[in-house]
Amino acid sequence: MEIGNKGLEKIPKSLPVIPTIDVVVFPHMIVPLLVIDDRIIKGIESAAENNKLIFLVASKNQTENQSGAISTTDLYDIGTIATIMRIVQLPEGGLKILVQGVAKARATEISAEDQILIAHLEALDINKENDEQQIEANIRNIKTLAEKMTESGQTLSPDFNILLSKMTDPDKIADFVVSHLNLTVEQSQRLLEIKSHQDLLSDVYILLRKEADVSEVQEKIRNNTRESMNKSQKEYYLREQLRAIKKELGEDDAEEVEEMKEKLNSIPFQEEARAEVKRQISRLEKTAPDSMEATVLRNYLDWMFALPWGNETPDNLDINHAREVLEEDHFGLKEIKDRILDFISVRKLKQDGFTPILCFVGPPGTGKTSLGQSIARALGRRYHRISLGGVKDESEIRGHRRTYVGAMPGRLIQAIRKAGSLNPVIIIDELDKIGADFRGDPSAAMLEVLDPQQNKGFYDNYLGVSFDLSHVIFIATANSLETISQPLRDRMEIISVEGYTQEEKIEIAKKYLIQRAKYSTGLEGKDIKLSEEAIAELIGHHTRESGVRQLERLIHKLCSKAAREIVEGHDLPEFKLDNIIKFLGPPKFIDEDINNHDEIGICNGLAWTAYGGEMIKIEAVLMSGKGKLILTGQLGDVMKESAQAALSYARAHADEFEIDSNLFQTHDLHIHVPAGGIPKDGPSAGITMLSAILSVFTYRPINAKFAMTGELDLQGRVMAIGGVKEKILAAKRNGISHVILPEKNKNDLHLLSEILHDIDVIFVDHANEVLKRVLMKPCRKKVHA
Ligand SMILES: Nc1ncnc2c1ncn2[C@@H]1O[C@H](COP(=O)(O)OP(=O)(O)OP(=O)(O)O)[C@@H](O)[C@H]1O
Ligand SMILES: [Mg+2]
Incomplete structure (x- = not known):
């Protein structure tokens, strides 16, 4: 392969010259040119009669226009021999021609002969020592880069990559790429003058790379502007909508703040809390109403206003009433009932006495949780239950800091809000199932909650002020003391609840469970017959438990069967030892076990x-x-x-x-x-x-x-x-x-x-x-x- 005179057997000695103003024509390139200069038109005409070849050479001085005289010294000496493909006469004078580059050549002299600008030409001295591998590598580089540019949408012309990918000739490739780059005449001329494929291709690659980088940056800038436009536009639209909705709902921001200020005065906050609420209201006033921060502040203020400040329900300290309620709900459990009655007596004599924290420990289904509920009923207090089973995160107890998005107070404050009074009975269920992991140790937080000395100033991260929990009666329940830490145990009064004997279970069934099952299945007032032997059968062969939860479920099931009989128009069934199987299926536990x-x-x-x-x-x-x-x-x-x-x-x-x-x-x-x-x-x-x-x-x-x-x-x-x-x-x-x-x-x-x-x-x-x-x-x- 030779650079320079490919496509021409021999370089002609002389050819008419066409100076080009702002383009350097490479071999293989097809370019339209407009010519008005007479000398040049003459040259073209003579060429057209001859071999149709002309010599194209770029002009150094770009400011000169073609109508002005171009001095021969303004032209480069290396140019391209081209063949004229078409000539069109323009009506207003001048010619439009279409030329295709054929080979490079050097003009040794350019002069006007017979009013035609003629160049004397010689072949270029060509560097033939090309490293084929290097060339191949450069070609590949160029092709991959072109591909990448197409993928990222920064192509130089619609078919650039497709055409390029089909080319194999290094010369053609170089010329093709160059014709697509945005180069100055000097840059193009320099490339034209390069003598080896190898150098030409690597230069072309470097220029293409630069082009790619520039257009990447361009693309980025374009995207950024587009994005920021979109975001601010979206926000703007949303704000407008929000404002419209608020107007529609009659929720004016200023009104909202006024309302809050009124509440601040009417609600009996604790001092610290009042100061904090006041501070947050004035922050809200200064914040843009539609901002994220305002939402956070509003949520917080909602919480503060919703807590039952100053609301304590009066205790029913009538000891006979309490005794009745406790008996009404539970059989046996004498020790616990006594403890409650003691507490009520003390309360009666000393109103501001300290509130004990009880912990009921015992097997499942023995009435620990439901006792807590009865205590609340006996005292006439509100009641709320928190289950700690599986709680691993300290912030579940203490709340999230307000900086979190979607932050909330911990479970205790939530319980207080739900209970709606400052002195409810809160059952802390499954205290033994509390966990711990990297998010902190919730049992450490419980230490503070369950310490009557400390819980006066319980600190919830969300509220950000201390909250008095000392009027709450806490009742914890657990199946086992083993997993409860010693310090936690020390803070509570442990009361063990034991499993029931067969006789106790029969009594519980007769006096409590049947009544409850009748009530919940709509059979109140109906006489459900469940013989004592049948109950014993349920206890002995259909359940095996310390408590009465399964037994309660089975009795409920029997009552549902009875309900069905009634609905279907039959008589009430009598449940006896010999027909239990019919209703409940075969016994689960047989003595042969x-x-x-x-x-x-x-x-x-x-x-x-x-x-x-x-x-x-x-x-x-x-x-x-x-x-x-x-x-x-x-x-x-x-x-x-x-x-x-x-x-x-x-x-x-x-x-x-x-x-x-x-x-x-x-x-x-x-x-x-x-x-x-x-x-x-x-x-x-x-x-x-x-x-x-x-x-x-x-x-x-x-x-x-x-x-x-x-x-x-x-x-x-x-x-x-x-x-x-x-x-x-x-x-x-x-x-x-x-x-x-x-x-x-x-x-x-x-x-x-x-x-x-x-x-x-x-x-x-x-x-x-x-x-x-x-x-x-x-x-x-x-x-x-
Ligand atoms: N002595 C009892 N008198 C009347 N009903 C009882 C008695 N003991 C338990 N029950 C009833 O048994 C059911 C289960 O009791 P509860 O849910 O309180 O059990 P628990 O001890 O809390 O069990 P767990 O350890 O599994 O939480 C409740 O409906 C409860 O009313
Ligand atoms: Mg329970």
């Missing part, structure tokens, strides 16, 4: 969980192995350790129990505690584990009528445990007749006489006393593998 076969390695233990007492079976089995202890059933560390300790005790006393001590080396012991995936922990299964272990090593079955609980030490002593009542109730629910308890728990029983009449409680001090009772005669059935 309960292990009443005396078996080797299976022992009944009693556990105490957040859900009340539960009977769990501990299973042990021996299999040939190497003396390993395997523990399964989601056991916690403490429980694992008590299994270890029990095994050690068994090994240490192998002789005493006539155990073949080789078994400890030749067999693995597996202890499993079934009952779903419930995690189990605590030391109170010590004696149960030991009984199961000794049973498998001695082939002696365990008496299934017994259930037991007690911690064991390595000397075999039995230590005290917790949750006695719940555990005894669980044993009774499971049809157990004998319960083994640690001697050290004997004192716990003095309050429990009413639940002990149909169960035999045995107190033990030492493991041997347990084993003596539960391990039966050896059965020679071989159980070891």
Whole structure:
């Protein structure tokens, strides 16, 4: 490839000249030109008669117009030989011609001959040492850039990229791109004079790059202006609309502020709050009514005005009335009812006494939450319940700072607003289910809420002023104290609510649940017959719970069935033991569930969980192995350790129990505690584990009528445990007749006489006393593998 004389066999010696004013014509380029100068027209005419070739050369002096004389010295010496494609005579004189560049050439001399401007030409000395790779790379660069420019919408001409992508000839590519760039004559001329493809292409690439950058910036500027226009226009329109709507609604801004000022005077704010409200009103006055800030301020003021400043409901301190209400709503729960009556008595004598914070702890469905409600009713106070289950964020308690968009006060302030008085009863439900994470520890905030000394000045981040919570009666409820921190526990008066016995449940059903179910199913005044045996059946075989929630649900279900019978025109059904199945389906818990076969390695233990007492079976089995202890059933560390300790005790006393001590080396012991995936922990299964272990090593079955609980030490002593009542109730629910308890728990029983009449409680001090009772005669059935 050669630059310069492509498309021409040879450079002609001389050719007529056409000087171009503000364009440099490149080979391949097709350009229209207007010519009025006589000498040049003559040259064109002579060329047209000849080989149709002319020499185009740019003029250095651009200010000169073509009608003025162009001196030959004003012309560059390198130009382009072009062929004339068409000549059009213009009516007003002059010519319009269309030319296409063919090859570059240098004019050695330009002179006027026979009134024609003629150039003597020579070929350009061409640099033939081209690096093909470099050329290829430049071509690719140019093409990719052109593509990118098209994608981002900054193309130089509509078909620029399509045409370019089809070209392969470096010369053509260079000329094509150059013809599309906005170059000055000098720049173009410089490119024309470049002698190698390589340099030409890389220069073209650089120029194209510049062009791309410039047009990118242009585009950006265009977009920015467009955006800012749009935004401010939109805001303007919205504002106008808002103003129109407000006018329509008769809500004038000034009026609004006036109203607020009036309220400021009429509402009995606390001093600090009044000052803050005043400050915010005057800020609102100065803020543009439609601004974001004004909205935030208005929200805040709404909240402040909506709180029940100065509104305390009078307490009903009539002790007989309170007693009646408490009895009306709940059966039993004597200790709690007494505590409430004490409180009312104190209030009666000392009006401004301190308000206690009570915490009811006990299994589900035992009436903790509903008791809170009765207390409010007994005192004639408003009532609101906050559930803390799953609350992890401190700002749920304390509120968000006002700088947040959509900020709100915390749950306590919300509760006060909903309750509408400064002295409601607020139930803080599920205090034990409160969480903590990176957003802070809500229980720390609860410390302040639940401290009668501190909650006088409770600070909510949203309100930004302290708020007096000291007149509120807080009642917390929890299923277990374990997850409640010690400082929090210390601030409250803990009252434990225990599970109900079968008899209590029957009473609750008869006196309360049936009435309520009748009321809620529209059967008031109707005589629903639900026999005592049927209730016992519900309790024994359709539910297994410490409280009465399931029982309440079932009774409600029976009443719904009765309602249906009435609606369908039938007689009211009588619910009896033998037709319960018809209404509720087969019983969920059958006695066969309960292990009443005396078996080797299976022992009944009693556990105490957040859900009340539960009977769990501990299973042990021996299999040939190497003396390993395997523990399964989601056991916690403490429980694992008590299994270890029990095994050690068994090994240490192998002789005493006539155990073949080789078994400890030749067999693995597996202890499993079934009952779903419930995690189990605590030391109170010590004696149960030991009984199961000794049973498998001695082939002696365990008496299934017994259930037991007690911690064991390595000397075999039995230590005290917790949750006695719940555990005894669980044993009774499971049809157990004998319960083994640690001697050290004997004192716990003095309050429990009413639940002990149909169960035999045995107190033990030492493991041997347990084993003596539960391990039966050896059965020679071989159980070891
Ligand atoms: N002693 C009782 N007398 C009458 N009704 C009772 C008694 N105990 C519980 N109930 C009733 O049982 C239902 C469940 O009680 P509640 O919701 O108060 O249980 P809870 O102790 O708060 O349970 P949880 O720990 O699951 O929140 C309520 O309808 C309640 O009225
Ligand atoms: Mg509750």
